[in-house]
Amino acid sequence: MRGVVYHGPGDVRVEPDLPMPTVRGPRDAVVRVTKTAICGTDLHPYRGEIPGFESGTVLGHEFTGTLVEAGSGVSLHVGQRVVASDIVACGRCERCARGEHYQCELVTLFGYSTVVGAALPGGQAEYVRVPYADVVLAAVPDDLTDEEALFAGDILSTGYAAIQATAMLPGQVVAVVGGGPVGLCAAMCAIAAGAARVVVTDLDQERRERANRLGFTASSPAGLSAALARAGAPDGAPAVVEAVGTDAALAAAVRAARPCATIAVVGAHHAPDLPFPAGTAFARELTVRFVVGDPIRYRDQVLALVRADRLDPAALVSHRMPLSAAAEAYHLFDRREAFKVVLDASG
Numbered sequence: 001m002r003g004v005v006y007h008g009p010g011d012v013r014v015e016p017d018l019p020m021p022t023v024r025g026p027r028d029a030v031v032r033v034t035k036t037a038i039c040g041t042d043l044h045p046y047r048g049e050i051p052g053f054e055s056g057t058v059l060g061h062e063f064t065g066t067l068v069e070a071g072s073g074v075s076l077h078v079g080q081r082v083v084a085s086d087i088v089a090c091g092r093c094e095r096c097a098r099g100e101h102y103q104c105e106l107v108t109l110f111g112y113s114t115v116v117g118a119a120l121p122g123g124q125a126e127y128v129r130v131p132y133a134d135v136v137l138a139a140v141p142d143d144l145t146d147e148e149a150l151f152a153g154d155i156l157s158t159g160y161a162a163i164q165a166t167a168m169l170p171g172q173v174v175a176v177v178g179g180g181p182v183g184l185c186a187a188m189c190a191i192a193a194g195a196a197r198v199v200v201t202d203l204d205q206e207r208r209e210r211a212n213r214l215g216f217t218a219s220s221p222a223g224l225s226a227a228l229a230r231a232g233a234p235d236g237a238p239a240v241v242e243a244v245g246t247d248a249a250l251a252a253a254v255r256a257a258r259p260c261a262t263i264a265v266v267g268a269h270h271a272p273d274l275p276f277p278a279g280t281a282f283a284r285e286l287t288v289r290f291v292v293g294d295p296i297r298y299r300d301q302v303l304a305l306v307r308a309d310r311l312d313p314a315a316l317v318s319h320r321m322p323l324s325a326a327a328e329a330y331h332l333f334d335r336r337e338a339f340k341v342v343l344d345a346s347g
């Protein structure tokens with residue numbers, strides 16, 4: 001079978017002869033992938049930011065497809081269309097029972113080498129083995145296409161988790177630092193939760209234009225305070241999402257926060273230490289929460305919002321390409337020439 005294989009920074013290749021995955025235990029399933037997306041998280045190894053990321057890794061953690069084989073412990077039937085959670089969790093340990101799936105003793109992430117738990121081949125491939133499939137997979141509702149359900153497996157559920165973590169109230173102004181796919185998912189979820197306005201800040205002019213087109217208020221990082229004031233939050237936003245994962249973005253999130261605000265950090269931070277404006281955070285009594293999206297917990301709510309047309313995943317997709325064009329797709333995504341790429345693995 002074909003799949004997208006990491007060979008080092010800037011080097012991904014579609015390989016034609018990868019081993020076919022098989023069911024190894026009662027809770028395993030094999031999915032024939034239809035749609036799979038490239039995530040900003042995939043850019044971290046692509047940009048060489050994760051030393052030790054293993055060459056030979058089949059990439060990808062956002063995918064939908066059709067169940068083709070299932071162990072006896074999986075109640076979904078063969079032929080069912082499914083969306084996978086990017087996070088793989090057992091669903092049975094104490095932490096899973098508390099709903100803390102990313103803290104599962106057995107947690108892993110598809111296609112991400114050994115960065116999060118044990119290595120597991122990813123979903124940018126024609127077929128993928130899904131462990132704990134009774135927990136990790138969800139049925140795609142009949143009235144949604146595979147593409148419409150795809151982002152419930154990661155970025156939409158992550159945006160939703162971020163907004164939940166800010167404890168935002170209807171009528172409030174929300175600030176989002178980073179207007180990439182994750183930031184815009186958080187912005188969409190804020191509007192769905194009743195935010196009065198969402199101010200999205202990004203360094204990139206085209207990304208700001210996209211945010212404006214989707215009905216958000218875009219600003220440069222330098223203009224963020226003024227934009228918040230114009231949006232009705234002169235003291236800063238009560239709810240802030242950081243969707244970048246850098247020191248500068250976290251500092252911008254602190255600057256955007258009004259006293260007693262909550263900042264939800266969904267941008268992936270990999271540095272062992274980070275400079276943090278602790279004085280400002282203390283003076284303003286800020287709450288800073290690091291949040292990993294949890295599709296297992298939130299995908300039902302997210303899919304319901306997509307079905308009700310209150311979240312619009314199609315607005316995020318800039319490129320639809322065949323799996324065979326994955327190397328070009330990574331290149332475009334890395335250079336921000338593509339906003340969000342959906343690869344078709346079925347052709």
Ligand SMILES: NC(=O)c1ccc[n+]([C@@H]2O[C@H](COP(=O)([O-])OP(=O)(O)OC[C@H]3O[C@@H](n4cnc5c(N)ncnc54)[C@H](O)[C@@H]3O)[C@@H](O)[C@H]2O)c1
Binds near residue numbers: 041043180
């Ligand atoms: N926590 C989770 O569960 C989860 C899930 C998915 C992705 N992520 C992470 O979220 C982050 C964003 O993902 P994405 O797919 O949107 O990636 P992306 O790289 O497409 O988007 C990041 C955006 O941030 C902007 N940016 C960079 N520095 C900035 C700054 N100082 N101020 C304002 N904007 C700035 C960039 O121009 C870009 O538009 C990544 O770190 C990714 O790993 C986390």
Ligand SMILES: [Zn+2]
Binds near residue numbers: 039040061
């Ligand atoms: Zn992701």
Ligand SMILES: [Zn+2]
Binds near residue numbers: 093095
């Ligand atoms: Zn568990």
